[in-house]
Amino acid sequence: DIQxxxxxxxxxxxVGDRVTITCRAxxxxxxxxxxxxxxxxxxxxxxxxxxxxxQSGVPPRFSGSGSGSDFTLTISGLQPEDFATYYCQxxxxxxxxxxxxxxxxxx
Amino acid sequence: xxxxxxxxxxxLKPSETLSLTCGLYGGSFSxxxxxxxxxxxxxxxxxxxxxDYSGTTNYNPSLKSRVSISIDTSKNHFSLKxxxxxxxxxxxYYCARGGTTMSPAGRFDPWGQGTPxxxxx
Numbered sequence: 503d504i505q506x507x508x509x510x511x512x513x514x515x516x517v518g519d520r521v522t523i524t525c526r527a528x529x530x531x532x533x534x535x536x537x538x539x540x541x542x543x544x545x546x547x548x549x550x551x552x553x554x555x556x557q558s559g560v561p562p563r564f565s566g567s568g569s570g571s572d573f574t575l576t577i578s579g580l581q582p583e584d585f586a587t588y589y590c591q592x593x594x595x596x597x598x599x600x601x602x603x604x605x606x607x608x609x
Numbered sequence: 610x611x612x613x614x615x616x617x618x619x620x621l622k623p624s625e626t627l628s629l630t631c632g633l634y635g636g637s638f639s640x641x642x643x644x645x646x647x648x649x650x651x652x653x654x655x656x657x658x659x660x661d662y663s664g665t666t667n668y669n670p671s672l673k674s675r676v677s678i679s680i681d682t683s684k685n686h687f688s689l690k691x692x693x694x695x696x697x698x699x700x701x702y703y704c705a706r707g708g709t710t711m712s713p714a715g716r717f718d719p720w721g722q723g724t725p726x727x728x729x730x
Contacts, residue, residue: 503670536716545703545720546654557718589654593714597669598644598707600654 504528504592508601514609521577523604525590530570534594537566537575540603541586549588550575580606611636613704613721621698621728627691631704631721638662638682642707644717645678645689649700657702660687661710694728701725 505528515521525535533553538546548557550566553573563578577584585608590601617629631643638661645657658668660678668676672691680687691698701723708715 534714538717545705545723546717547720548716548718551716551718557716591654591717593708593716595714596656596659596667597671598656600656602653 503597504531504594504599506590506592506599506601508588508590508604510604511602512605512607514607515580516609517580517582519580519609521580521584521606523575523588523590523606525568525573525575525601527571527573527592527594531573531592531594533569534592535566535568535573536591536593537564538589538591539584539586540589546589577606611706611719613706613719615702615704615721615724618702618724618726621694621726622730623695623728624693625728627689627694627698627726627728629689629702629704629724629726630686631688632686634685638680638685638687640709640711642667642710642713642715643680643687644705644707646703646705646717646720647700648703648723649697651697652700655700657689657691659707694726696728699726699728 535553537550540546554566587603587605612634614632642659644659660666675692677690704721705717
């Protein structure tokens with residue numbers, strides 16, 4: 503199985519901050535990496551697919567970069583509705599695996 | 610707009626069989642893979658397996674011996690069974706649409722609303 507790690511596991515930020523979350527895979531994924539936002543009581547929501555493509559309807563303050571085994575999710579100008587847990591997920595090969603998550607909370 | 614709605618689950622005793630169903634609304638099963646994913650406090654998000662419209666399945670090896678996913682295109686739903694459940698199967702279970710059959714490496718979107726399952730004696 504492909505192992506996924508994320509850092510940090512949690513961070514505290516303020517509205518307007520630029521937030522960066524890193525995801526690393528145990529092997530190359532090419533660009534088969536997706537990012538999700540998850541809020542309590544809701545289903546996860548895809549933000550970024552294919553490492554850098556913005557899902558339709560997702561605000562452009564979310565961006566993704568990277569390829570191979572190292573990837574980054576950036577939120578440029580954190581908004582109140584962005585406080586949530588963020589997960590990366592590899593879609594390179596089954597079993598599809600997720601990172602452990604990064605919780606973004608209020609500073 | 611494609612929507613997924615789940616039902617089933619609840620409270621189970623150890624060794625029982627978990628059964629969940631996911632209904633598809635506003636779309637077709639054709640050309641996509643349909644997955645089950647769970648979230649437990651101990652294991653985070655875990656992909657359980659997937660099925661396509663023809664019934665071809667892929668399972669997570671960690672669960673393969675106890676899991677079965679089926680599809681009924683005439684009723685517009687697909688289902689999950691997990692046999693011989695134990696406390697480690699306690700989780701919030703989600704269904705989701707995955708990649709296409711031509712390009713399986715896709716994202717999960719949309720997701721069902723999630724169904725809690727608790728295994729306790």
